[in-house]
Amino acid sequence: MTLLFGLITMIAAVLLARPLSYRWGRNAGYPIAGLFLVSLALVLSNAPEVLAGETITGEWMWIESFDIALRLHLDGLSLVFAVLALGVGALIMSYCARYLSEEYDHGRLYMLLSLFATAMLGMVLSADIITLYVFFEITTLCSFFLIGAQGLHQARPATRAFVITISGGLALLAAVLLLWQVTGTTNLTEILDDAGTVTSSPYAPWIGGLIIYAAMTKSAQFPFHFWLPDAMVALTPVSAYLHAATMVKAGIYVLMRFSQPFTDFWWWTTVLVAVGLITTVIGAVFALQQHDLKALLAYSTVSQLGWIVALIGVGTHDALAVAGLHTFSHALFKATLFMLVGVIDKEAGSRDIRELSGLYRVMPFTAVLTALAAMSMAGLPPFLGFVSKEKGYYAFLELPGHWGWIVSAVAVASAAVTFAYSFRLLWGAFAGPTQQRGLYDAAPAFLAPAAVTAVAGLLLGLFVAYLNPLFDRMVQATVLTDESHPGLSLLPDSIASPALWMSTATIVFGLVLFLAREPVDRALQRLVLPVTGVKVYDAAYAGLLHLCDLVARPARSGALAPHLLWPLGTVAALAAAVPFLGRLEVTQPPVSRPEDWFVVGLTVLAVVGLCVTTSRIGAVAMMGVIGFLVAGWFILLGGIDLALTQMTVEILTVAVAVLILRRLPETFSPVGMMRRGGAAVVAVVLGLAAGAATLFLTGRPEATNAAQWYIDETEEAAGGTNLVNSILVDFRGLDTFGEMTVLAVAAIGLLALLRGEAPADEKARTMDLPGDKTVLNTARKILVPLIAAVALWLLWRGHYEPGGGFVSALVAALAVVIARLPRSADYPSRLRPIALLAAGLIVAIAAGTLGLIQGSFLSPITGSIEIGSFYQGLTTSLIFDLGVFFAVLGLVVAALDRFTRGAVPHSDWLDPAAAPPPDAAEPRTDQSQPADNQPTVAEGGPR
Numbered sequence: 017m018t019l020l021f022g023l024i025t026m027i028a029a030v031l032l033a034r035p036l037s038y039r040w041g042r043n044a045g046y047p048i049a050g051l052f053l054v055s056l057a058l059v060l061s062n063a064p065e066v067l068a069g070e071t072i073t074g075e076w077m078w079i080e081s082f083d084i085a086l087r088l089h090l091d092g093l094s095l096v097f098a099v100l101a102l103g104v105g106a107l108i109m110s111y112c113a114r115y116l117s118e119e120y121d122h123g124r125l126y127m128l129l130s131l132f133a134t135a136m137l138g139m140v141l142s143a144d145i146i147t148l149y150v151f152f153e154i155t156t157l158c159s160f161f162l163i164g165a166q167g168l169h170q171a172r173p174a175t176r177a178f179v180i181t182i183s184g185g186l187a188l189l190a191a192v193l194l195l196w197q198v199t200g201t202t203n204l205t206e207i208l209d210d211a212g213t214v215t216s217s218p219y220a221p222w223i224g225g226l227i228i229y230a231a232m233t234k235s236a237q238f239p240f241h242f243w244l245p246d247a248m249v250a251l252t253p254v255s256a257y258l259h260a261a262t263m264v265k266a267g268i269y270v271l272m273r274f275s276q277p278f279t280d281f282w283w284w285t286t287v288l289v290a291v292g293l294i295t296t297v298i299g300a301v302f303a304l305q306q307h308d309l310k311a312l313l314a315y316s317t318v319s320q321l322g323w324i325v326a327l328i329g330v331g332t333h334d335a336l337a338v339a340g341l342h343t344f345s346h347a348l349f350k351a352t353l354f355m356l357v358g359v360i361d362k363e364a365g366s367r368d369i370r371e372l373s374g375l376y377r378v379m380p381f382t383a384v385l386t387a388l389a390a391m392s393m394a395g396l397p398p399f400l401g402f403v404s405k406e407k408g409y410y411a412f413l414e415l416p417g418h419w420g421w422i423v424s425a426v427a428v429a430s431a432a433v434t435f436a437y438s439f440r441l442l443w444g445a446f447a448g449p450t451q452q453r454g455l456y457d458a459a460p461a462f463l464a465p466a467a468v469t470a471v472a473g474l475l476l477g478l479f480v481a482y483l484n485p486l487f488d489r490m491v492q493a494t495v496l497t498d499e500s501h502p503g504l505s506l507l508p509d510s511i512a513s514p515a516l517w518m519s520t521a522t523i524v525f526g527l528v529l530f531l532a533r534e535p536v537d538r539a540l541q542r543l544v545l546p547v548t549g550v551k552v553y554d555a556a557y558a559g560l561l562h563l564c565d566l567v568a569r570p571a572r573s574g575a576l577a578p579h580l581l582w583p584l585g586t587v588a589a590l591a592a593a594v595p596f597l598g599r600l601e602v603t604q605p606p607v608s609r610p611e612d613w614f615v616v617g618l619t620v621l622a623v624v625g626l627c628v629t630t631s632r633i634g635a636v637a638m639m640g641v642i643g644f645l646v647a648g649w650f651i652l653l654g655g656i657d658l659a660l661t662q663m664t665v666e667i668l669t670v671a672v673a674v675l676i677l678r679r680l681p682e683t684f685s686p687v688g689m690m691r692r693g694g695a696a697v698v699a700v701v702l703g704l705a706a707g708a709a710t711l712f713l714t715g716r717p718e719a720t721n722a723a724q725w726y727i728d729e730t731e732e733a734a735g736g737t738n739l740v741n742s743i744l745v746d747f748r749g750l751d752t753f754g755e756m757t758v759l760a761v762a763a764i765g766l767l768a769l770l771r772g773e774a775p776a777d778e779k780a781r782t783m784d785l786p787g788d789k790t791v792l793n794t795a796r797k798i799l800v801p802l803i804a805a806v807a808l809w810l811l812w813r814g815h816y817e818p819g820g821g822f823v824s825a826l827v828a829a830l831a832v833v834i835a836r837l838p839r840s841a842d843y844p845s846r847l848r849p850i851a852l853l854a855a856g857l858i859v860a861i862a863a864g865t866l867g868l869i870q871g872s873f874l875s876p877i878t879g880s881i882e883i884g885s886f887y888q889g890l891t892t893s894l895i896f897d898l899g900v901f902f903a904v905l906g907l908v909v910a911a912l913d914r915f916t917r918g919a920v921p922h923s924d925w926l927d928p929a930a931a932p933p934p935d936a937a938e939p940r941t942d943q944s945q946p947a948d949n950q951p952t953v954a955e956g957g958p959r
Contacts, residue, residue, distance in 0.1 A: 435526025
């Protein structure tokens with residue numbers, strides 16, 4: 017339970033961030049940091065058991081039928097990353113309390129940083145691949161909002177980071193689904209224990225490749241490395257947390273967690289080692305090229321991440337242990353350096369080393385802390401960075417044949433450049449004559465978080481042997497074995513150790529590069545690549561937008577025909593391709609009845625009438641007749657629920673059309689013979705295709721057990737006798753909930769994009785229904801209550817008889833339409849679409865949460881009322897159906913408000929000759945923006 021409480025504590029930090037900020041301003045960072053530490057303490061309370069070789073687990077079932085649960089586990093690997101996310105997070109929060117200005121929106125930043133930490137903690141504790149993916153994606157969303165929080169200047173880099181990392185998230189989703197398909201479970205522990213099933217599957221290369229892609233995008237590996245330095249437009253605390261413990265480390269965690277099944281595949285090792293080495297060299301060279309301290313640290317992170325990925329690719333026990341150790345040491349020195357660069361920027365007003373000099377005289381404590389972190393990054397003893405670097409050399413030498421020496425040589429070259437830019441950072445900011453003598457060291461509270469991580473890098477290097485149990489357990493959790501690696505130590509194995517001499521070479525070459533920094537800098541400044549990652553991304557992004565423009569161009573027409581181009585063209589293409597895909601035959605021709613042909617005949621007559629009429633009202637009426645005939649066909653086939661839905665949709669469509677048509681010309685504009693002939697050809701082709709598809713699909717019945725199972729088990733399993741409704745709200749309840757969410761999003765988009773506006777003057781009001789409205793008002797008073805009662809009745813009985821939340825909402829929408837008919841088009845509705853949509857989702861979630869009592873989200877809880885001979889079944893599915901009712905009604909009300917209130921712009925009229933009369937008022941396109949040279953009400957002029 018402590019794991020769950022730790023996660024709940026972080027959720028509390030997210031929820032309390034804004035209230036605490038309103039109360040204490042930027043100082044709210046301290047109590048939020050306290051919540052981080054409480055969560056860390058809850059996690060660390062299990063550390064003794066983890067270090068003893070146990071795995072702490074907990075499970076809370078969510079969707080039992082799919083075996084999806086909130087499964088948490090804590091092993092050595094999870095413990096390392098949880099300590100980083102929470103420990104560094106607490107320090108960053110404390111740092112924010114002194115870094116941020118009083119005018120900044122502290123609540124938003126603290127909330128997003130807390131959510132960032134919560135997502136990272138949830139990801140490393142997840143023992144279910146579905147929840148792991150969800151938390152993985154939340155980190156992407158958090159980084160997007162954090163990077164782009166400062167304004168338009170940050171929007172483009174934030175978008176680049178989002179698009180690249182979200183593509184990796186989609187790759188991880190595909191890998192998760194393939195793992196689920198191959199193993200039949202989402203339980204991460206069971207999947208890794210059954211690694212043989214994964215590796216023997218033909219999907220293994222795809223799964224491994226997708227995981228590599230997800231990690232490469234998240235951890236900024238070549239060729240996706242450019243988004244990370246580009247994201248340095250974010251605030252320094254955001255950059256520090258993103259680089260040290262969250263976003264980029266999420267990719268490292270995923271690689272390590274899923275490495276066990278793929279370590280023995282040659283392509284896994286080859287890709288990771290090659291990509292890692294390329295990234296570490298590119299990142300190091302670009303870091304040495306930078307003058308901005310923050311940009312230098314950003315490219316440094318790219319380089320260090322490449323080093324870690326290469327070690328994971330080696331895949332041996334020692335290599336994985338060093339990968340974890342270097343992840344830990346990198347978090348310490350990188351968090352320190354980013355925080356101190358923020359201090360320098362705040363105090364000196366610049367991060368450019370060409371503008372900084374001799375700061376050690378006026379900022380001695382900052383200089384000392386920067387030196388500690390820079391020496392750890394450079395890999396000097398006795399710091400933790402030295403241990404992780406030297407042990408990395410040992411790991412690279414474990415590669416077979418000459419590859420070990422080749423890879424080690426590249427690693428030495430990269431480490432030498434790392435040494436050079438580490439001292440470039442230190443020397444550039446603090447050495448030389450002091451140019452800004454009016455500066456002084458930051459307050460102790462401002463330096464304290466950086467001091468903790470800087471000193472930790474030194475102490476953990478001196479006493480690194482005490483970390484052996486932790487990283488032993490980390491490796492064992494990664495490769496699922498009890499074997500231990502030789503151990504971590506500060507001193508080399510012997511004076512003849514190759515790794516010791518490689519470390520010596522690193523320092524020598526690094527010193528040479530540092531001492532020759534001026535000619536090296538001139539050479540690097542001339543290094544201008546013809547192609548950069550940002551340019552490639554921008555070109556690809558622009559090309560994609562152009563392609564989307566071509567695809568969407570037909571939909572921007574005011575005419576109806578172009579909108580049908582893609583869907584009807586796709587149907588025709590599929591019909592043409594079917595004969596080439598395989599042989600189709602009708603094994604059992606469908607049986608027809610005389611009443612079927614009667615409906616067909618009436619439908620043909622209605623279609624002919626629709627094609628020849630020139631009246632808009634007539635066209636709508638014919639469409640309604642066709643809809644009612646289809647509903648009659650459903651009744652003949654026994655689909656009462658389908659017939660009810662079809663009829664209400666048709667009635668509602670006609671009613672809404674009437675409200676819209678009063679603002680349109682009475683007749684269609686004339687159409688030429690050429691266009692009519694083309695439409696006829698298209699109609700015949702598509703009609704034949706649809707008829708053939710119907711014949712083949714209904715003429716090849718294949719017996720399945722699904723339908724009979726629903727018939728036999730619905731009443732017992734769902735407590736209902738209406739098969740259709742039970743499937744929608746019980747067996748497919750999660751699907752229906754997803755569709756409700758889509759409805760809500762569509763309605764919100766409708767409200768945002770089609771802003772209904774009142775007519776500009778009284779002349780527009782003359783377009784409403786003319787004449788005496790006494791009859792309509794009387795009908796409204798009588799029919800609206802009756803229709804509302806029918807809607808409630810259909811909702812109540814829907815689980816047992818024909819009805820349900822969807823059809824009852826449509827019936828209720830009819831009452832809304834009738835209530836609006838006698839009123840002006842700009843009459844404000846008493847129903848609020850957003851409130852209805854929100855109520856629908858909240859009620860549906862509440863019903864699903866009640867199902868957790870039965871052990872699964874949306875699992876129905878059934879009961880009954882018996883009074884004498886009266887019996888009434890009850891089920892929580894009725895509550896869920898109520899949510900469906902509110903959501904559908906909210907969508908319809910949104911459509912009514914937007915489709916019936918605004919005048920139709922000229923560009924949307926199908927007939928240019930049918931434009932409104934000259935004396936009609938020109939509709940305003942944006943009520944908030946007055947026309948040019950037109951005074952607003954505030955200026956004293958007419959609207």
